[in-house]
Amino acid sequence: MSDLQEKAARLYAIANEIATCKKCPLCNSRTRTVPGAGPANAEIMFIGEAPGFHEDQQGLPFVGRSGQYLNQLLASVGLSRKDVFIGNVVKCRPPDNRDPEQAELDACKDYLDRQIAVINPRVIITLGRFSMARYFPGARITQAHGHPRQVDGRLCFPMYHPAAVLRNPNLGPEMQADMKKVMQAIQEMKAGGQPPEQQGSEEPPEPPVQLSLF
Numbered sequence: 437m438s439d440l441q442e443k444a445a446r447l448y449a450i451a452n453e454i455a456t457c458k459k460c461p462l463c464n465s466r467t468r469t470v471p472g473a474g475p476a477n478a479e480i481m482f483i484g485e486a487p488g489f490h491e492d493q494q495g496l497p498f499v500g501r502s503g504q505y506l507n508q509l510l511a512s513v514g515l516s517r518k519d520v521f522i523g524n525v526v527k528c529r530p531p532d533n534r535d536p537e538q539a540e541l542d543a544c545k546d547y548l549d550r551q552i553a554v555i556n557p558r559v560i561i562t563l564g565r566f567s568m569a570r571y572f573p574g575a576r577i578t579q580a581h582g583h584p585r586q587v588d589g590r591l592c593f594p595m596y597h598p599a600a601v602l603r604n605p606n607l608g609p610e611m612q613a614d615m616k617k618v619m620q621a622i623q624e625m626k627a628g629g630q631p632p633e634q635q636g637s638e639e640p641p642e643p644p645v646q647l648s649l650f
């Protein structure tokens with residue numbers, strides 16, 4: 437079995453666990469679990485928040501309007517969905533698309549941790565404040581977006597959630613600039629250089645404050 441086949445098998449096993457998971461109350465309202473999708477050896481991993489209506493129906497991440505926007509963003513830098521793995525911090529849809537609760541985030545964390553360990557991406561792009569909080573605790577996304585840091589040997593790059601840009605199109609240019617910035621950082625990493633900002637494990641650029649909406 438090749439390394440890729442082994443990784444895919446391990447991801448499949450995790451997805452099977454998720455499919456029958458009852459570790460938090462979201463299991464009661466979900467239609468389908470959404471474990472994530474993409475190549476098992478992806479160098480870039482996007483982490484969003486939680487499945488919405490369409491994701492819950494199809495069992496796939498980012499297939500609604502946010503997904504269409506994300507596809508456009510990827511295409512703008514020469515990428516497509518087949519190049520990246522996309523997952524969420526919780527694998528089941530919260531009722532009425534409410535924010536995931538801390539107990540739900542905690543219950544679901546192990547699945548994402550294990551997916552990251554299997555895929556071992558060089559770059560993690562967080563989409564929105566909930567996935568950002570994994571790597572930038574206490575940061576405000578309005579200030580932290582676009583400012584990467586190294587965590588556990590990976591470049592972690594916070595970006596707005598596509599849904600936030602759809603609600604506020606004024607964020608579009610910043611989102612586009614962040615996407616170009618992350619691609620530049622990846623190219624520099626591959627060339628043996630250093631990411632553009634936030635070397636080492638220092639804290640994010642702003643002091644811890646209460647999380648804000650996106």
Ligand code: SF4
Nearest residue numbers: 457460463528543544
């Ligand atoms: S959200 Fe995560 S922890 Fe909760 S039931 Fe779904 S898979 Fe299990």
